[in-house]
Every structure is written in C-alpha cells, then in structure tokens.
Amino acid sequence: MATTDALALxxxxxxxxxxxxxxxxxxxxxxxxxxxxxHAFSLLYHPDLYVNAPQEVGAIASEIFKRGVEAYRCxxxxxxxxxxxxxxxxxxxxxxxxVPSTRPPPPPMRTLEMIARTPRGKKLGVKADRLIxxxxxxxxxxxxxSACQCEPENLELAxxxxxxxxxxxxxxx
Amino acid sequence: xxFAVGIDLGTTNTVVAAVRDGVALTIPDPQGQRLLxxxxxxxxxxxxxxxxxxxxxxxLDAPNTVFSVKRLMGLPWGSPEVQxxxxxLPFELCEGAHGGAVVSARGERYTLPEISAxxxxxxxxxxxxxxxxxxxxxxxxxxxxxxxxxxxxxxTAGRLAGLDVLRILNEPTAAALAYGPPGARQERxxxxxxxxGTFDFTLLDLAGNVFEVLATAGDTSLGGDDIDLxxxxxxxxxxxxxxxxxxxxxxxxxxxxxxxxxxxKRDLSAKDEGLLSVDDLVPxxxxxxxxxxxxxxxxxxxxxxxxxxxxxxxxxxxxxxAAGTKAHDLDRIVLVGGATRMPMVARQVxxxxxxxxxVRINPDEVVALGAAIQAALLDRSKxxxxxxxxxxxxxxxSIATSLPDDTATPLPGVDLDLAxxxxxxxxxxxxxxxxxxxxxPKPGPTTFLPGAASKPLVFDVTPSDKRLASRxxxxxxxxxxxxxxxxxxxxxxxxxTMPFSFEVPAQSRAPTAPLLPSPSLPPPATPLARSPSLPxxxxxxxxxxxxxxxxxxxVGGFCDVLIEANTPVPCDRTRSFATASDxxxxxxVRVAQGRSARFAENTFLAELELSGIAAAPRGETQIAVxxxxxxxxxxxxxxxxxxxxxxxxxxxxLVGGQxxxxxxxxxxxxxxxxxxAPLTRESRD
Numbered sequence: 001m002a003t004t005d006a007l008a009l010x011x012x013x014x015x016x017x018x019x020x021x022x023x024x025x026x027x028x029x030x031x032x033x034x035x036x037x038x039h040a041f042s043l044l045y046h047p048d049l050y051v052n053a054p055q056e057v058g059a060i061a062s063e064i065f066k067r068g069v070e071a072y073r074c075x076x077x078x079x080x081x082x083x084x085x086x087x088x089x090x091x092x093x094x095x096x097x098x099v100p101s102t103r104p105p106p107p108p109m110r111t112l113e114m115i116a117r118t119p120r121g122k123k124l125g126v127k128a129d130r131l132i133x134x135x136x137x138x139x140x141x142x143x144x145x146s147a148c149q150c151e152p153e154n155l156e157l158a159x160x161x162x163x164x165x166x167x168x169x170x171x172x173x
Numbered sequence: 174x175x176f177a178v179g180i181d182l183g184t185t186n187t188v189v190a191a192v193r194d195g196v197a198l199t200i201p202d203p204q205g206q207r208l209l210x211x212x213x214x215x216x217x218x219x220x221x222x223x224x225x226x227x228x229x230x231x232x233l234d235a236p237n238t239v240f241s242v243k244r245l246m247g248l249p250w251g252s253p254e255v256q257x258x259x260x261x262l263p264f265e266l267c268e269g270a271h272g273g274a275v276v277s278a279r280g281e282r283y284t285l286p287e288i289s290a291x292x293x294x295x296x297x298x299x300x301x302x303x304x305x306x307x308x309x310x311x312x313x314x315x316x317x318x319x320x321x322x323x324x325x326x327x328x329t330a331g332r333l334a335g336l337d338v339l340r341i342l343n344e345p346t347a348a349a350l351a352y353g354p355p356g357a358r359q360e361r362x363x364x365x366x367x368x369x370g371t372f373d374f375t376l377l378d379l380a381g382n383v384f385e386v387l388a389t390a391g392d393t394s395l396g397g398d399d400i401d402l403x404x405x406x407x408x409x410x411x412x413x414x415x416x417x418x419x420x421x422x423x424x425x426x427x428x429x430x431x432x433x434x435x436x437x438k439r440d441l442s443a444k445d446e447g448l449l450s451v452d453d454l455v456p457x458x459x460x461x462x463x464x465x466x467x468x469x470x471x472x473x474x475x476x477x478x479x480x481x482x483x484x485x486x487x488x489x490x491x492x493x494x495a496a497g498t499k500a501h502d503l504d505r506i507v508l509v510g511g512a513t514r515m516p517m518v519a520r521q522v523x524x525x526x527x528x529x530x531x532v533r534i535n536p537d538e539v540v541a542l543g544a545a546i547q548a549a550l551l552d553r554s555k556x557x558x559x560x561x562x563x564x565x566x567x568x569x570x571s572i573a574t575s576l577p578d579d580t581a582t583p584l585p586g587v588d589l590d591l592a593x594x595x596x597x598x599x600x601x602x603x604x605x606x607x608x609x610x611x612x613x614p615k616p617g618p619t620t621f622l623p624g625a626a627s628k629p630l631v632f633d634v635t636p637s638d639k640r641l642a643s644r645x646x647x648x649x650x651x652x653x654x655x656x657x658x659x660x661x662x663x664x665x666x667x668x669x670t671m672p673f674s675f676e677v678p679a680q681s682r683a684p685t686a687p688l689l690p691s692p693s694l695p696p697p698a699t700p701l702a703r704s705p706s707l708p709x710x711x712x713x714x715x716x717x718x719x720x721x722x723x724x725x726x727x728v729g730g731f732c733d734v735l736i737e738a739n740t741p742v743p744c745d746r747t748r749s750f751a752t753a754s755d756x757x758x759x760x761x762v763r764v765a766q767g768r769s770a771r772f773a774e775n776t777f778l779a780e781l782e783l784s785g786i787a788a789a790p791r792g793e794t795q796i797a798v799x800x801x802x803x804x805x806x807x808x809x810x811x812x813x814x815x816x817x818x819x820x821x822x823x824x825x826x827l828v829g830g831q832x833x834x835x836x837x838x839x840x841x842x843x844x845x846x847x848x849x850a851p852l853t854r855e856s857r858d
Contacts, residue, residue, distance in 0.1 A: 039383045042716055047743065047804060049714070051551050062743055066801075069744040073737075135733045164728070166753070 007060040014064065018093045019071035019084060027085075031076065038072040041065075070094075112144060115157050121150045125157075137168050177310040177339060177552040178300045179347070179544025182289060182327065184243045184370030184396060185511065187211045187224075188541035189296040192549035193304070197351070199538045202299045203852050208537055209299060213291045214238040215279045220850045223295035235263040235428035237278040239288050244370040244393050245274050246285040246330075247322035249777075254394045261402060263424035263431075271836075286326045287840050290333035294849055297334060302852050310337040312548040314540050316371040317343035318391025318720045320766045320776050321808045328805065329837065333844050339551040341805035344368070345375035346717050347543030348509040349384055351534055360504040361387075365522055365530065366540075367485060368510035370396040374489045376496045376503075385716045388739045390492035392484065397438070397512035400478045404434035407477065408467055416455045416465060429454060433467070441471045442514050475517045482521050489525065491768075495739050506530040511537050550712055716741050719802045726763040726772040735800050738768060745801035756788040760796060764808070783812055 020027050023037040043049070045065045050058040074080045074095065087095050112125035112132075124147035131140035144161050151157055178200075181188045186208040190199040199207045206225060214227035215237045222230060230238045241262065248255050250268040259266045259274075267282070269275035275282045293313070300308045313331050315324055324341050331338035345364035352362075359380040366373040373391035377384055408430050409420045420426040433449055440447040449467040457463025493500060506522060508530045513519065522530045534542065718739045724732035725748070735746045750760050760783040767775025783796050799811045 035378070035385075036380070039380060039385065039716075042383060042385075043714060046714055046716065048551060066743055066745050069741045073740055073744075132729070133731075135727050135731060137728065 004054075004057050004060065007057060007064065011060055011064050011067075014067045016093075018088055019075050022067055022071040023075065025075075029075075034072065034075050038068060038076075041068045041072075110156075112147065112157070112160060115154065115160065116147055116151060117154060118150055121147045121154070121157070124150070132164075137164060141165060141168060175307045175309040176304070177312070177548040178297070178308050179312045179314070179342075179541050179546070179548045180293060180296050181314045181344065181347070181538075181541035181544060182243065182292060182296075182330075183211055183368055183540075184241055184398060185211060186369065186537065187292050187296050188538050189300050190538070190541035190545035191300060191304075192545050197542045197545045197549075199541055200300050200303045203302060209292070209296060210240070211243065211289075211292045212238060212240040213288050215281075216850070217279075221291055221847045222850050223291050224299075226850060231432060232425075232429055235425045236265065238428075239264050239276050239278060239283075241370060241398055242274075242276065242285050242288050244316075244396075246289065247320065247324075247326040248273065250274055257394075261427075263428040283843075284836075284840065286330040286333060287843065289327065289330035290840075290844055291847070291849070293330055293334035293336060294844070297336060298849060298852055308336070310339050310548065310552060312340045312342050312347075312544040312551065313338055314342045314344045314347050314544045315806075316368070316391055316393055317345050317366075317373040317375050317389040318371070318393050319806070320721055321778050321802075321806065322776065323393070324806050328807065329840075332837070333840055335844075338805075339548055341807065342544055342547055342715075343373070343375065343386075343389065343717055343720075343806075344540045345373045345389065345509060346377070346384070346386055346715060347541075347547065348507060348539045349375070349377050349379075349543070350546050350713060350715060351539045351543035352507055352531075361498065361502065362505040362507060363489075363503050363526070364507045364509055365485070365489070365513065366509040367512040367518060368396050369512065370394070370398050372396060372485050372488060374485070374492050376492055376498065382713045383716060384713055386718045386739075386741075387498070388492040388495035389718060389720045390488045390495070391720065392488050395481065395484055395488075397435075397510075399481055400438055400474075400512065400515075401431055401434045403477045403481070404437055404469070404474065405430045407469070407473075408434060411467065412455065412465065416463065418455050420454075426454060437467070437469055438474065438515070441469065441474045442516060444471070446470045471516075478515075478517070482518055486521070486525050500525055501527045503528075508532045509536050509539055546713075547715065717804070717806075718742060719744070719806055721766040721776075722768060723764065723766050723778075723800060723802065723808065724772065724775065726765065730772050732765065732770055732772050732775065736802055740802075742806060743801065743803045745799055747797050747799045749795045749797045750783065751792045751795050752786065752789070753791055755791050757791065757794075758786045758788055759784045760786065762798065764800070764810075766808075778808060779810075781810060781812070 014022055020029070023034060023041055025033055025037045029037070042065065045061050045068060047058050047062040047065055050061045053061075074084050084095055111129045113122050113129055114125075116122040116125040124143045128140040128143035128147065131137070131143060141161070141164050144157070144164060148154070148157050148161050176191060176193070178189050178191045181190075187210075188199055188208060190197060201207045202209060202224065204225065209224040210228040212224065212227040212231060214222040214230035214234060216222055216230070216234075227238060228240075231240065241258070245255050245258055245266075249272050255266065255274045265277040266274045267277050269282070269284055273285065275284050276288055277283075293311075297308045297311070311331060313327055313336075315327050319327070328338050328341055345366045348364050348366065349362065359378060362377050362379060364373070364375045364377070366375070371391060371393045372395040373389065375389040376387040378387055379385075405427070409427075412418045412420050418426075420430055429451075433451065437447050437449060447469050451465045451467070453462055455463045455465045489500070503526060506526050506528060508519065508522065513522075513530075513532070513536050519530055519532075719736060719742050720738060722732070722734045722738045723736040723746075724734045727733045735748060736744060750762055752760060762781040762783065763772070764778045764781060765772055765775035766778055769775050781798065783798070786794050786796065797813045799813070801809045801811070803809055
C-alpha cells in the first residue's frame with residue numbers, strides 16, 4: 001500500500017510545518033492566495049475524493065484535510081493570523097486559535113472591578129474581568145492575585161480568587 | 174444494480190432524485206407526483222400510509238396522521254419549539270424515554286426518527302418502483318442550521334429505513350450544487366432557502382470546481398408552515414366571530430383549517446384575492462352543517478406574514494457578517510424552497526440584496542437534485558470492481574451529470590437566469606419585460622391537495638430532451654400537454670442549451686503522484702485538466718461548514734469555543750482535561766452547540782464522562798479529548814490519556830445525544846412490523 005504509506009508520511013511531516021507551509025503559501029500571502037491555496041489543498045486531500053479508496057487511505061486523507069482546515073481557519077482572518085505570526089516568531093508552529101466572541105458575555109456576578117476598592121485594584125480587576133470573558137482564566141488568575149495583594153482585607157476579592165483557582169483545576173490546561 | 178439516490182427530506186414534502194445515465198432527475202411516484210408529502214398515517218387496518226395517501230387522511234383521521242415533525246427531531250421535550258408545536262399539531266406528542274418528543278398514535282409510541290424513517294422508506298420504494306432496481310445508499314439533506322442531535326437523528330432515520338446514508342448534506346449546499354458548476358471566474362453566491370418548516374441562508378464562493386461554503390445561518394423554526402398557521406389563526410378568529418365556533422379546541426377542525434390555510438396561501442401566490450367555501454366544517458341550524466365562506470386578499474396575507482419574512486433577513490445579516498461581506502456584493506441570489514413562491518418573498522429578497530433572485534430550477538426539487546449529484550459522486554458502488562486494486566482509482570468512472578435545464582418555470586417577479594447559458598457569462602439586457610411581475614400562468618403547479626392531482630404538471634421534465642422524455646414516459650407520467658406549459662419565452666429560446674456535465678479525470682481522483690509533495694517541490698498544479706469539449710467539467714468538490722459553534726462549559730456557565738461556527742468540515746480540535754482533586758477518577762465535560770456565549774443558551778449536546786482514570790494527585794492525569802465534526806456535521810469524540818506510556822485508560826461515555834444501539838434494534842424491529850401500503854398507480858381519491 002504505497003499510497004497509504006505516502007499519505008501517512010505526509011501527515012506526519014505536517015507536525016513540523018507552519019500553517020503557511022501546510023498550505024504552501026509564502027508568509028506574506030494575500031488572503032486571496034490563501035483561499036486558492038486551500039482550494040488546491042482540498043482538491044488533493046478532501047476525504048470525498050477518496051470514497052473509492054480503501055478506508056484507511058480515506059481516514060488518513062481526512063486527518064490531512066483537517067490539518068489544512070486548521071491552517072486555513074487561522075490564516076484566513078487577520079486577527080488570528082496576526083496572533084499566529086507573533087507565536088511563530090517564538091517557534092510555535094501550531095496554535096489553538098481562540099477567537100473571542102464578538103459580544104463579550106455578561107459577567108455572571110458582580111464584576112471584579114466593582115468588588116475592588118483601590119484604584120490599582122480596580123485596574124487589575126478590569127483586566128481580570130476581560131480575561132475571564134474570553135476564558136483566559138489562567139491569565140485572569142494572575143491579575144486577580146495581584147489585585148488581592150493590593151487589597152488583602154477585601155474578602156470578597158479573595159473569595160473570587162479561590163473560586164477561580166478551583167475552576168482552573170477543572171479547566172483544560 | 175443497486176444505485177444511490179438523493180433525498181430531500183422536507184418538513185412538508187420529500188423529494189427523491191437520482192443520477193441515471195449521467196442525468197440528474199427527480200423521480201415521480203406511480204401517480205406522477207414528484208413531491209411526496211412527508212406525512213405518515215397509521216391506518217386502522219394496520220398498514221402504514223405515507224405520502225399522498227397519508228395526506229388525504231389528515232382530514233379523516235387527524236389524531237393518527239403525523240406531519241411536520243422534521244424540525245422537532247433531536248430537540249429536547251422541554252424546548253419551546255416542541256411545546257409550541259405540541260399545542261398546534263392535531264396528533265399527540267408526548268415525552269419519550271430519552272427526553273425527546275415521541276408521537277403517540279393508535280396505541281403505539283414512535284420516536285421522531287421512526288416517523289422520518291417511514292417517509293424515507295416511501296421515498297426509497299418510489300425510486301425502486303421507478304427503476305426496478307434496489308436502492309441501498311442515499312444522500313439525505315437537512316437544513317444547514319441543524320445541530321448535531323438533529324443530524325444524528327436524521328442519520329438514524331436513514332438507517333432505520335434500510336439505507337446506507339452516504340452523507341448528511343446541507344440543503345442550501347445541495348441547491349448550489351444543482352445550480353451547476355461555477356464559471357471560470359470566482360463567484361460569490363447566496364442561497365436563500367425558505368422551506369416548509371425551516372429557513373437557511375448560505376453564502377458560497379464558487380471557484381473552478383470548488384464549492385466553498387463561507388458561512389451559513391438559519392432558523393429551524395421558521396418556514397411556510399408558520400405562514401399557514403398565521404392564516405389558521407385568522408380563520409379561527411373569524412369562525413369564532415361569525416359562527417361562534419371555536420376551532421382551536423377541536424383537533425380535527427384545526428387540521429382541516431391547516432389544509433385550507435395552505436391552499437389559501439398557494440392561491441394568493443397567483444391571485445390577489447382568494448375565496449374559500451367550506452360546507453363540512455361549521456355546525457349550522459337544526460344539526461345541519463352551515464356553509465362558511467372565507468375571503469382573504471394577498472395584501473392581507475402579506476401584511477400578516479411580513480414580520481416572518483423580516484426575520485429571515487436577520488438571519489441573512491448574521492451569515493453576511495460572519496463571512497465579512499455585504500448584501501450588495503453578491504453575484505447571485507438563488508431562491509430555494511416552496512415558500513419562496515410567495516411573490517412577497519421574491520420582492521423582499523430583491524430589495525434586501527439589490528438584485529433580482531434566480532429561480533431557474535424548481536425550488537421544490539432543486540435540493541433533491543443536488544443531493545442526487547452528491548450521491549453519484551460519493552457512491553461506493555464502483556468500489557466492488559476496484560477493491561482488488563492496489564491504488565485507489567476510479568479511472569474507469571466518468572460521471573457526467575446534466576440537469577434538465579427546463580424543469581422550472583419562472584416565478585412571478587423573478588428574472589430568469591440566462592447568464593449561465595450564454596457563452597460570455599454576462600447577462601445582456603434581454604427583453605425580460607412581460608416576464609417579471611406577470612402572474613403565474615397556472616395556479617400552483619405542484620399542488621397536491623385533494624382534487625388537484627389531475628392537473629397537468631407544469632414543472633415536469635422537459636420533453637425536448639428525448640432521452641428524458643422517453644424515460645419519463647416509462648414511469649407512466651405523460652409528458653405535459655403543450656397547453657400546460659408556460660408560453661414560450663423568446664429570450665429563453667435563444668439561449669443555447671448547455672447541459673452541464675462533468676467528468677472525473679483519472680488524475681484528480683487518484684492523485685498517486687502528488688500525494689507526497691516533498692517540501693522542496695513546488696506545489697503540484699491542480700490536477701484537474703479541463704477537457705477540450707466545453708460542457709465537460711471536473712467533478713465538483715464541496716467544502717461545507719459546521720453551522721454552529723461547538724463549546725465546552727467553563728466556570729460561570731460560559732462557553733469555551735472549541736470549533737467555531739462556519740469552520741470547514743471535517744475538522745477537529747483536541748483539548749486536554751485535568752483532574753481537579755487528588756484521587757479523582759472521573760472527569761465530566763459538558764458539550765453544547767450554538768451561537769451564544771452563555772452555555773445555557775446553547776443546545777446541550779452531551780455530557781462526556783471520562784471515567785476509569787487511575788487515581789493520582791490532582792492535575793497529574795491529563796486526558797486529551799478530540800472533538801471531531803465529521804463531513805455529516807456530526808460530533809464524534811475520542812479520549813486519550815496523555816500520560817506517557819499509557820494507552821486509553823479513560824473511558825468515555827456520551828450521556829444523552831444519540832440513541833443507544835439497543836434502541837436502534839428495537840426501532841428496526843418495529844419498522845419491519847409496519848409494512849408500508851403498496852404503491853398504487855391509481856389515485857386514492
């Protein structure tokens with residue numbers, strides 16, 4: 001099964017490739033180029049093209065296609081692409097692209113900004129509120145911990161920190 | 174030889190189509206009807222009636238005649254949609270064992286996939302009767318906005334009907350496929366699909382032979398049925414006022430009003446005013462029945478349904494925003510679904526998008542035709558002959574698909590789309606005057622209401638194509654009489670016919686050489702050589718998307734989005750979950766699908782219970798969970814313990830969601846116990 005081996009080898013090679021290399025576009029590719037590169041990629045690896053192939057070939061093609069989707073989703077939007085470019089400089093070739101929703105969710109309880117009493121505490125609280133809204137809980141914990149240091153007597157703030165730490169243990173790392 | 178079909182499993186009607194000898198066509202039942210009503214009736218004799226025969230029972234035996242359940246499939250019992258439908262439907266809905274709705278009829282309870290399975294079995298039987306060959310595989314379409322549970326329920330229905338479901342395909346995407354291959358230049362099109370029960374709006378980029386869905390949005394409880402209900406309300410109000418007769422408390426009267434309301438709606442698409450005269454509804458003096466006359470104007474209907482149509486544009490805006498495009502920037506707007514026959518819909522669409530929409534293929538059949546094309550592309554039947562081969566190839570396969578380009582008559586107020594027929598792809602200023610805003614020559618050609626069966630089929634397959642005409646004759650459907658056809662259009666006659674067909678070059682389907690592109694090599698050229706003959710085109714490739722964001726619940730009841738809406742499928746995302754306390758052996762992850770940032774406002778899909786975790790200090794055990802959305806838009810979950818050297822120790826259990834295997838067996842047995850009434854050539858009425 002030469003085809004299977006070849007496909008499997010190609011799939012494993014993707015682990016070492018940046019999203020640009022997966023789609024085979026230059027790092028300064030325009031959005032239209034990325035789109036047509038994804039189309040070309042799809043015409044090679046979309047699982048629908050392998051319906052007549054043995055099942056394992058189709059399964060590998062599907063894995064490859066999904067990697068193309070990951071790259072395309074990241075590179076086809078300026079915001080996620082910009083973040084990826086910065087991560088790439090640090091050598092991170094695969095990211096879990098987090099896209100904040102267009103409308104931030106309403107806070108479930110009183111905001112940390114409301115709870116904090118000192119100007120510096122409030123500033124940190126705002127930061128933590130925002131991070132929680134986009135589910136960056138670990139970063140939020142750092143801000144909230146600093147706020148608690150500013151206001152050691154603020155019990156409500158300490159309670160919220162404990163709550164966040166508890167939540168983090170359940171959180172995907 | 175077994176063959177594959179495309180089935181548009183609609184809320185109101187189901188259409189079955191197939192590609193035969195390179196031609197996609199919808200398949201009529203022995204009575205010549207191409208729209209098979211999605212109605213199931215449990216007859217006292219024990220037989221199960223589906224389709225037209227069941228539709229007639231809607232008036233005679235309302236409590237045991239089931240319809241309009243498609244949009245309730247996969248929804249929890251407590252959802253507002255189910256509760257609202259429960260009040261309005263004349264048959265009994267109750268809560269099932271798995272928290273979904275079940276239908277109670279003639280002392281038995283049927284899950285909604287079982288009801289849909291009856292409809293699919295009927296469609297299968299119709300196709301088998303037409304060709305005398307078994308149907309084993311099918312592409313079944315669903316509204317684009319269907320969630321995982323609704324898709325899985327539809328797939329279960331297909332399995333129960335004895336079909337190998339090749340793909341759950343989105344209806345607007347199917348329609349786009351039926352509308353044919355894109356031209357050489359890139360085009361951005363929109364499909365506006367207002368069906369019986371659901372509304373979908375999908376934006377696609379067509380380039381070369383790739384159909385890339387950019388964004389899709391929809392409302393699974395907005396459709397023609399809702400307009401019928403508005404008319405029913407009006408009728409019931411008037412009955413109460415003029416005859417002191419409360420139809421709302423009588424399921425059978427309500428059922429009758431629904432049928433009348435639908436008829437009235439259809440009439441008002443062709444006429445400015447409709448008048449109904451009903452003799453068998455209202456009790457009059459001395460125990461006799463009184464005649465009730467109901468009058469409604471198109472203006473009244475439009476005023477009543479305006480808000481509903483406006484709601485569709487909110488959905489359109491949602492998709493346009495997601496794709497980062499504007500209503501006026503689209504190259505084509507395609508209308509799909511029976512409810513788009515309302516002149517107001519076409520008018521409002523034109524206003525919103527700034528250009529007249531296209532209805533070249535019958536909006537009731539276009540989805541099934543697209544599904545049939547996709548079925549032909551995905552059909553594995555060729556595999557048997559090639560299985561022994563070392564390399565995947567379908568070099569011997571040449572699928573040529575052409576659609577009869579004459580299956581549709583123009584709707585009032587809608588431009589014929591001639592652009593595709595003209596070599597330049599440009600639409601010259603053809604004399605379309607007289608075509609637009611002219612009333613339809615014949616009232617509702619696809620009417621299947623009692624008494625309408627004998628009317629000629631205006632939307633029938635073109636008799637100008639000899640192959641099709643003879644094929645059509647074969648099934649006992651006479652070619653439509655010339656009088657029934659709309660007056661010939663000079664512009665249309667001039668347009669050269671270019672049946673679209675595509676071929677599959679061996680290279681594209683068996684990319685043995687370019688499979689291993691070495692990083693140093695330049696990207697391989699798209700291996701889809703155009704054949705020199707113009708109509709031949711490479712097989713289209715659909716890249717569809719998931720309509721809703723998939724998320725897991727985070728602290729505070731928020732969503733952590735794993736896979737965003739409008740991500741191409743198949744796709745996946747892996748997350749690792751850690752234990753929160755020492756010695757914890759079970760981790761529970763809750764998954765939902767929807768557009769809201771709040772977990773509770775989305776559709777809860779399942780609770781993943783990762784159990785069997787070895788006891789260890791907190792945080793030490795991490796379980797990688799891969800969430801995959803497959804090409805059907807259905808969620809699959811795999812769990813893996815990431816601790817080095819250990820394979821899958823975590824056991825994953827989906828709570829809720831798909832029916833358990835045991836249930837499926839029970840449901841299969843019940844399907845076997847319910848023979849469908851045989852297809853008859855004669856109309857039952």
